[in-house]
Amino acid sequence: MSKRDFLSTADLTRAELDDLLDLAARVKGKRPGQVLTGKTLGLLFFQPSLRTRVSFEVAMVQLGGHCINLSSDDLYELEPNEQAVMDGAAEEHVKDAARTLSRYGDALGIRAASRTGPWQRDRQELLLRSYAKFASVPVINLETSFAHPCQALADVMTMRENLVSLRGRKLTLLWCNHPEPKSLGPTHSVLQLAALSGMQITLAHPLGFEVDDEVLQKSKQVAGEAGGSLQVVNDMQAAARGAEVLYARSWGSIKHWHDAEREAMVKRSLTSWRVDEQLMATTNNALLMHPLPVRRNVAATDAVLDGKQSVIYEQAANRAHVQKALLMQLLK
Amino acid sequence: MSKRDFLSTADLTRAELDDLLDLAARVKGKRPGQVLTGKTLGLLFFQPSLRTRVSFEVAMVQLGGHCINLSSDDLYELEPNEQAVMDGAAEEHVKDAARTLSRYGDALGIRAASRTGPWQRDRQELLLRSYAKFASVPVINLETSFAHPCQALADVMTMRENLVSLRGRKLTLLWCNHPEPKSLGPTHSVLQLAALSGMQITLAHPLGFEVDDEVLQKSKQVAGEAGGSLQVVNDMQAAARGAEVLYARSWGSIKHWHDAEREAMVKRSLTSWRVDEQLMATTNNALLMHPLPVRRNVAATDAVLDGKQSVIYEQAANRAHVQKALLMQLLK
Amino acid sequence: MSKRDFLSTADLTRAELDDLLDLAARVKGKRPGQVLTGKTLGLLFFQPSLRTRVSFEVAMVQLGGHCINLSSDDLYELEPNEQAVMDGAAEEHVKDAARTLSRYGDALGIRAASRTGPWQRDRQELLLRSYAKFASVPVINLETSFAHPCQALADVMTMRENLVSLRGRKLTLLWCNHPEPKSLGPTHSVLQLAALSGMQITLAHPLGFEVDDEVLQKSKQVAGEAGGSLQVVNDMQAAARGAEVLYARSWGSIKHWHDAEREAMVKRSLTSWRVDEQLMATTNNALLMHPLPVRRNVAATDAVLDGKQSVIYEQAANRAHVQKALLMQLLK
Numbered sequence: 003m004s005k006r007d008f009l010s011t012a013d014l015t016r017a018e019l020d021d022l023l024d025l026a027a028r029v030k031g032k033r034p035g036q037v038l039t040g041k042t043l044g045l046l047f048f049q050p051s052l053r054t055r056v057s058f059e060v061a062m063v064q065l066g067g068h069c070i071n072l073s074s075d076d077l078y079e080l081e082p083n084e085q086a087v088m089d090g091a092a093e094e095h096v097k098d099a100a101r102t103l104s105r106y107g108d109a110l111g112i113r114a115a116s117r118t119g120p121w122q123r124d125r126q127e128l129l130l131r132s133y134a135k136f137a138s139v140p141v142i143n144l145e146t147s148f149a150h151p152c153q154a155l156a157d158v159m160t161m162r163e164n165l166v167s168l169r170g171r172k173l174t175l176l177w178c179n180h181p182e183p184k185s186l187g188p189t190h191s192v193l194q195l196a197a198l199s200g201m202q203i204t205l206a207h208p209l210g211f212e213v214d215d216e217v218l219q220k221s222k223q224v225a226g227e228a229g230g231s232l233q234v235v236n237d238m239q240a241a242a243r244g245a246e247v248l249y250a251r252s253w254g255s256i257k258h259w260h261d262a263e264r265e266a267m268v269k270r271s272l273t274s275w276r277v278d279e280q281l282m283a284t285t286n287n288a289l290l291m292h293p294l295p296v297r298r299n300v301a302a303t304d305a306v307l308d309g310k311q312s313v314i315y316e317q318a319a320n321r322a323h324v325q326k327a328l329l330m331q332l333l334k
Numbered sequence: 335m336s337k338r339d340f341l342s343t344a345d346l347t348r349a350e351l352d353d354l355l356d357l358a359a360r361v362k363g364k365r366p367g368q369v370l371t372g373k374t375l376g377l378l379f380f381q382p383s384l385r386t387r388v389s390f391e392v393a394m395v396q397l398g399g400h401c402i403n404l405s406s407d408d409l410y411e412l413e414p415n416e417q418a419v420m421d422g423a424a425e426e427h428v429k430d431a432a433r434t435l436s437r438y439g440d441a442l443g444i445r446a447a448s449r450t451g452p453w454q455r456d457r458q459e460l461l462l463r464s465y466a467k468f469a470s471v472p473v474i475n476l477e478t479s480f481a482h483p484c485q486a487l488a489d490v491m492t493m494r495e496n497l498v499s500l501r502g503r504k505l506t507l508l509w510c511n512h513p514e515p516k517s518l519g520p521t522h523s524v525l526q527l528a529a530l531s532g533m534q535i536t537l538a539h540p541l542g543f544e545v546d547d548e549v550l551q552k553s554k555q556v557a558g559e560a561g562g563s564l565q566v567v568n569d570m571q572a573a574a575r576g577a578e579v580l581y582a583r584s585w586g587s588i589k590h591w592h593d594a595e596r597e598a599m600v601k602r603s604l605t606s607w608r609v610d611e612q613l614m615a616t617t618n619n620a621l622l623m624h625p626l627p628v629r630r631n632v633a634a635t636d637a638v639l640d641g642k643q644s645v646i647y648e649q650a651a652n653r654a655h656v657q658k659a660l661l662m663q664l665l666k
Numbered sequence: 667m668s669k670r671d672f673l674s675t676a677d678l679t680r681a682e683l684d685d686l687l688d689l690a691a692r693v694k695g696k697r698p699g700q701v702l703t704g705k706t707l708g709l710l711f712f713q714p715s716l717r718t719r720v721s722f723e724v725a726m727v728q729l730g731g732h733c734i735n736l737s738s739d740d741l742y743e744l745e746p747n748e749q750a751v752m753d754g755a756a757e758e759h760v761k762d763a764a765r766t767l768s769r770y771g772d773a774l775g776i777r778a779a780s781r782t783g784p785w786q787r788d789r790q791e792l793l794l795r796s797y798a799k800f801a802s803v804p805v806i807n808l809e810t811s812f813a814h815p816c817q818a819l820a821d822v823m824t825m826r827e828n829l830v831s832l833r834g835r836k837l838t839l840l841w842c843n844h845p846e847p848k849s850l851g852p853t854h855s856v857l858q859l860a861a862l863s864g865m866q867i868t869l870a871h872p873l874g875f876e877v878d879d880e881v882l883q884k885s886k887q888v889a890g891e892a893g894g895s896l897q898v899v900n901d902m903q904a905a906a907r908g909a910e911v912l913y914a915r916s917w918g919s920i921k922h923w924h925d926a927e928r929e930a931m932v933k934r935s936l937t938s939w940r941v942d943e944q945l946m947a948t949t950n951n952a953l954l955m956h957p958l959p960v961r962r963n964v965a966a967t968d969a970v971l972d973g974k975q976s977v978i979y980e981q982a983a984n985r986a987h988v989q990k991a992l993l994m995q996l997l998k
Binding site for chain 1: 372408410438439
């Protein structure tokens with residue numbers, strides 16, 4: 003964790019990850035008491051949210067603290083660029099919002115996952131990083147187009163609960179179809195933590211749906227150092243074979259980052275990228291994971307999502323637990 | 335109450351109703367203590383709300399619990415149909431939202447009163463029933479087009495406070511004018527509870543504004559069994575004469591359920607369906623009730639709404655008390 | 667304070683102001699304990715808000731109380747005019763909303779700063795005053811087009827912290843440019859409290875941006891009685907010279923109150939009305955104040971806003987402290 007922010011899983015060392023997940027395991031199912039009494043977490047959502055919003059609020063409340071929720075409906079437009087001459091639509095600079103909120107509360111969470119320009123710009127997480135720069139309190143990434151570290155923590159916690167040890171275990175991260183272009187955040191973040199955990203990772207997607215190359219290369223290196231591996235394939239069948247964890251999710255095309263129509267057209271021929279019972283049967287009795295929300299019968303069939311290998315609700319439930327651990331580390 | 339949900343007043347036995355209202359009377363004006371400490375109620379509003387939202391939040395907070403409020407602005411569209419191939423606008427299935435929220439909180443309240451199709455469809459309360467089916471925690475109906483049980487509980491509590499015993503007492507449920515087509519929820523639910531209480535009910539409305547026939551027939555039967563009666567008239571003057579309670583509210587036309595313009599046209603000739611002092615003078619010194627919000631000087635005049643027979647704010651205040659009782663029963 | 671409302675700084679006596687700010691100073695940085703346990707404050711926002719929303723919620727929570735937040739997205743339209751025949755868009759009368767909310771909570775805050783008609787109408791604060799009239803609990807003004815008393819309290823608290831005594835001290839209230847027409851609320855309210863504090867006030871603005879004349883004349887009188895003075899100038903340079911406090915903010919033109927395009931056109935020639943280091947150098951080492959949000963490099967440059975004379979974040983932080991004091995006075 004850089005400073006006391008939690009912006010990316012790429013910042014975590016293996017020891018920090020272990021500490022965080024060990025703490026999450028200890029607080030799970032227990033009420034660790036009112037350890038955050040008097041603490042306030044401000045949550046700023048610039049996109050809709052169900053799990054993130056509710057799991058953070060529940061986490062704070064159960065620890066004795068309080069959440070203040072702001073959505074883009076409550077707010078005016080905010081300017082993230084330094085030295086901007088603010089004669090446009092933005093009513094306030096992120097600098098001032100971040101510094102003001104730092105005077106009122108004890109931490110800030112920011113969801114800022116919309117597409118604002120070309121990928122080379124969006125991968126820089128300008129709005130989030132601007133909050134982190136100017137806030138004097140810890141800032142938590144609640145998802146950008148580039149990263150969703152809280153989701154990945156919950157995912158790895160869920161894998162550990164089911165597989166005990168992750169080193170050398172076979173994880174397939176599988177692209178699946180979706181009518182809308184989606185963030186690459188969950189994919190990048192779980193890839194990074196699986197690499198850090200030394201898993202044997204197969205990343206599978208159709209041509210044109212490559213993940214960010216810097217994330218990919220760095221994850222390969224990290225996986226190798228941790229006793230694991232990372233390969234990329236464009237064949238769903240080959241990717242699923244022998245997997246111990248099948249992690250399905252759609253993500254947007256970096257290539258067509260600002261041409262949603264083009265991406266939609268390409269995806270019309272990719273409807274077979276959907277997890278079904280046949281595919282699951284070729285795995286090594288794999289856990290089925292998906293970070294939700296999921297497009298049922300498009301990304302994966304009801305049969306597999308509701309099947310006995312599915313741990314999708316465990317992933318969701320673990321959001322609250324890992325976030326309690328995170329908040330305790332950042333705020334206590 | 336089916337399972338531990340609270341979806342409809344039609345599910346209540348007389349003994350259950352008495353228990354609930356007795357508890358509500360006991361907690362009214364008292365602070366029953368922090369009996370719901372650590373409990374979380376999630377409220378999902380797909381339409382605006384003032385009383386329901388605030389009365390539930392106050393009820394939870396005063397019992398030591400916590401509310402998490404989500405409105406349609408915070409959320410994406412949700413799919414209620416099972417086995418749907420989710421390639422449209424809905425980003426998540428109610429199944430997944432309900433199961434996820436069940437992992438985070440202790441109960442869910444759902445307001446889903448919009449018109450989504452023909453009456454035969456809307457009367458099935460698809461979205462609410464879907465939450466109730468998939469949630470593993472109690473689900474509370476915060477109003478559909480078909481039912482508004484929490485409002486009716488507060489209404490009956492208010493009648494009891496003023497009339498002591500309801501059996502055989504004369505209640506007139508009176509349609510009144512309104513520029514917009516409204517839900518039938520409050521009308522159906524108060525009709526059901528008045529029937530269960532053995533009141534002598536007169537339901538009065540213009541032709542074309544009949545309530546749901548199944549609700550009507552069942553309520554007639556229940557009223558009869560409880561020592562009361564239920565008659566329908568289309569004459570406002572006749573309906574008001576001798577009433578001990580005049581309960582005014584507009585509701586939409588089932589006949590024109592998907593033709594708001596047609597309904598509006600019909601209502602142009604119905605402006606006399608408005609409660610005023612003249613009408614009140616023909617009653618037996620009746621209580622004036624209305625569940626709010628009320629269109630002043632359209633549905634009822636200022637003089638009667640602000641008059642000494644009016645108990646409209648008592649009804650609103652009792653929302654908090656009956657809901658405390660309900661939450662204590664469902665969550666303790 | 668009229669009744670127990672807090673609607674305007676014009677209602678405060680000097681003794682009341684001192685009491686409030688003395689209490690604010692005592693609670694600042696301390697946790698005065700859970701003195702508002704069981705109390706609920708309802709906040710109604712008809713415009714976006716960051717500081718007001720968060721500072722009130724933090725204030726209530728840290729005093730052991732609870733905030734219920736409603737925004738125009740949660741609500742339908744409300745009718746403020748008495749005796750209205752409500753056959754238009756407004757679904758509920760302010761009378762009924764105010765009386766209902768008074769049954770649920772212990773105080774109400776209202777932000778209603780939009781332009782709804784000519785200045786002679788908007789200066790009457792119809793929506794706010796309507797809530798104050800009908801609510802039986804204290805009502806707090808969270809900003810109208812005419813007044814923003816909570817901001818002014820925080821501003822005067824900040825001045826006192828830095829200058830100790832305000833009597834006879836030189837304050838320049840300086841209009842500055844902004845792409846949008848803004849409320850006159852903060853300007854009027856700080857003018858009134860500075861006058862009450864006996865400051866030597868220079869109000870500086872371009873021709874056409876006069877403040878409300880009644881506020882101006884009354885403030886002149888109050889300032890004189892308190893040992894201070896109030897002059898109006900149309901020359902920014904002259905106004906800044908020798909100032910001990912330079913309080914910058916844009917406000918809208920009463921003259922062009924309902925012609926935003928005309929105001930925007932006029933302001934195109936007023937871009938020099940911007941605080942920069944050169945201007946600051948002519949002051950008597952003045953504090954730089956601005957109530958936020960600020961248009962950086964339009965109203966004031968980054969250099970002065972981020973400079974060592976700037977107390978803009980102190981002003982924001984003091985919102986929470988003065989509001990704690992206010993809530994303790996109104997609710998304890």
